[in-house]
Amino acid sequence: MSFSAATLLLPAPDTNWRVWKPRAASPGDAVDSPADFTDRSKPLVVGLPASACRSIGMILPQSDHDVLEQMVCAQLEKRGIKTTSEHGKNFRLHQLGASGPLAIVSVDVLADPFPEHLAVTHASDYTAALRLSRIPDGKIVVVEEQGDLIVAAGYQGHLFHSHIIGQQPMSATALAQEIAIARLALESQQGFGGINGVTLKGIWDKHFASAVSEYAELPVDVTQSFPAAEKADTRGWSSLLPSAVRAAQASSARRRKITRFTALGILVFSALAVLAVLYLSVQEKTATKLEEEVASTAPAAAAVRKTMGRWKALAPALEQPRFALVQLNDITSLMPPSGIVVRKYEAKLDEIEIRGEAREARLADQFIEDIKKHKNLSRYEWSMPRPEVKTTASFRAQGKLKP
Numbered sequence: 001m002s003f004s005a006a007t008l009l010l011p012a013p014d015t016n017w018r019v020w021k022p023r024a025a026s027p028g029d030a031v032d033s034p035a036d037f038t039d040r041s042k043p044l045v046v047g048l049p050a051s052a053c054r055s056i057g058m059i060l061p062q063s064d065h066d067v068l069e070q071m072v073c074a075q076l077e078k079r080g081i082k083t084t085s086e087h088g089k090n091f092r093l094h095q096l097g098a099s100g101p102l103a104i105v106s107v108d109v110l111a112d113p114f115p116e117h118l119a120v121t122h123a124s125d126y127t128a129a130l131r132l133s134r135i136p137d138g139k140i141v142v143v144e145e146q147g148d149l150i151v152a153a154g155y156q157g158h159l160f161h162s163h164i165i166g167q168q169p170m171s172a173t174a175l176a177q178e179i180a181i182a183r184l185a186l187e188s189q190q191g192f193g194g195i196n197g198v199t200l201k202g203i204w205d206k207h208f209a210s211a212v213s214e215y216a217e218l219p220v221d222v223t224q225s226f227p228a229a230e231k232a233d234t235r236g237w238s239s240l241l242p243s244a245v246r247a248a249q250a251s252s253a254r255r256r257k258i259t260r261f262t263a264l265g266i267l268v269f270s271a272l273a274v275l276a277v278l279y280l281s282v283q284e285k286t287a288t289k290l291e292e293e294v295a296s297t298a299p300a301a302a303a304v305r306k307t308m309g310r311w312k313a314l315a316p317a318l319e320q321p322r323f324a325l326v327q328l329n330d331i332t333s334l335m336p337p338s339g340i341v342v343r344k345y346e347a348k349l350d351e352i353e354i355r356g357e358a359r360e361a362r363l364a365d366q367f368i369e370d371i372k373k374h375k376n377l378s379r380y381e382w383s384m385p386r387p388e389v390k391t392t393a394s395f396r397a398q399g400k401l402k403p
Helices: 066-076 172-187 205-214 241-320 322-336 361-372
Strands: 007-011 018-020 043-049 051-062 090-097 102-110 125-128 139-145 148-155 158-167 196-200 220-223 339-349 351-358 380-383 394-400
Touching: 007 158, 018 394, 051 066, 051 148, 066 090, 066 102, 066 322, 090 158, 102 125, 102 158, 139 172, 148 172, 158 172, 172 205, 205 220, 322 339, 322 361, 339 361, 351 361, 361 380, 361 394
Parallel strands: 007 043, 043 125, 139 196, 196 220
Antiparallel strands: 007 018, 051 102, 051 158, 090 102, 139 148, 148 158, 339 351, 351 394, 380 394
């Protein structure tokens, strides 16, 4: 689905929401909240403010989409962010590009709990509102969303990161300080590039903009709006819907399915009642024929069962969570920023061995305890002799696959 064929519901600087009809050059009606929008004539995409949908930029090693998604989950969980609910994933991964061996990734994460007034049961998708616009490259963007001031940055025109810094009114010095902090955080990420300016989106006083430029030591420009994201197409996106919306849509689908099956059941029952005698006769002939076919295909069926047994025996080697690189990524994601060094990592079909050094034995013990609690690594039974303490604590841990 292309955004040009969908109705967009976007937050305004004030507390209202603007309705953008397909291919419209300007917004149409305004509604108090997404829940008040009932038009079902076109697919509906809800653009969320940063207060309801965080956009987090990450720079990760180049991998296929599934492995990248696992690394994103690990990073989000380390930040205490819930990644799944009983109705599906709570985030969506956007791969924006690459810088050498690194993947430039932006992740949209829905707020938990999700605000009830933003739940639209007939919405086809949710996304960060700024993801629908083309973001200037190499600049810090400041925009107001429903009273909140948002700092954002883009990569190759696409939203990379955004977060709330406060509410209006904000002084020029305070805003310049937030811009400086965001600039430092972005430029410290290898592969992202540099920040060479600031763009204030919306209506801003020119004297205020000049003051921000002076305090932030960056050129500042003001723009009323950003152009729409070029060639925006959601066909490659995974679904991102709040739990309440997923539950409502699943319940509606079940009701429609029950209605269809009830009507179909009545029709089939009526037909069977009329044709019962003929049906039984045909079934008797079919049963006799099937018995003959089963007898003739018995050797081939036995060979198929034997082949299936061999494939089942190979199944453990094909499980992605047991790939050595995936396990190594899981282990390194649990390491503290400092104090532990892994000297040796060896993975076999049903066993993992880790050798390393820790600043102290307690740190090694905590590292192994974190491994035992990990979703993937907890499938192994971990043991570790008491670390040998000299200048550092040398440790050796083994994990054996549980039956």
